[in-house]
Amino acid sequence: MxxxxxxxxxxxxxxxxxxxxxxxxxxxxxxxxxxxxxxxxxxxxxxxxxxxxxxxxxxxxxxxxxxxxxxxxxxxxxxxxxxxxxLPGLPDDEFYHADLIGLLVLDTGGAELGRVRAIYNHGAGDILEIYNRGQQLLIPFTRAAVPTVDIEAGRIIADPPGSDE
Structure with missing residues (x-):
């Protein structure tokens, strides 16, 4: 951190x-x-x-x-x-953006999606920018799309919308 x-x-x-x-x-x-x-x-x-x-x-x-x-x-x-x-401590399901930057992001099957490069909020909720070898992926930072954040292990498990198709 x-x-x-x-x-x-x-x-x-x-x-x-x-x-x-x-x-x-x-x-x-x-x-x-x-x-x-x-x-x-x-x-x-x-x-x-x-x-x-x-x-x-x-x-x-x-x-x-x-x-x-x-x-x-x-x-x-x-x-x-x-x-x-x-800074004040946070509940278990809240995170400082600074703690998320750089975390490894895996999909629910364990495949690497990339690393968190930035977090944006344009008024409708946070969006994670995932970057991997020149490719950018934007994922809403919701419990459905990001079921697991493990700061200690340095990783996020994501289920991006449309990944079931």
Whole structure:
């Protein structure tokens, strides 16, 4: 399991006083500030995050040490990370996306489908992107399509829709 988890990304400046437009990846998006301080991916900078208001596609937020629009704009595209041990535990049937990335995916007969490369959610539920030798397979992350996730063993058993045909 990854020791750090990406909780958000800075989408750019918001206003002229150093606020940023922040996209949160937490299950309760407004809770991202609770995990402060958050660091950049390389660990080079650390920020305390305070949500100021909802904005289209995320939140307006103040980051410690960011006081001007220019400083905020320079952070566009920066991802914000928290140490894994600061995140709450999850029930047995829930997973952090970071824990799924890289897992081996097998079909119900044991044939290798590939590895999880990404997880997407466009509003209708999570979708696993499975990648294998240049081939991409998208599988809905539902109990029917993904009956088994075994983080300890590093594998997922999947029954992709249409695989019975």
């Amino acid at each position: 990854s020791q750090r988890v990406c909780l958000g990304a800075i989408a750019g400046a918001f206003g002229v006083q150093g606020e940023v437009r922040l996209k949160s990846f937490t299950s309760e998006p407004a809770d991202i500030g609770r995990y402060s301080p958050l660091t950049t991916e390389d660990g080079g900078r650390s920020f305390t995050v305070r949500i100021t208001r909802p904005v289209t596609g995320g939140f307006g937020a103040r980051l410690s040490g960011v006081n001007t629009r220019e400083e905020a704009e320079a952070l566009k595209g920066v991802t914000l990370w928290a140490e894994r041990d600061r």
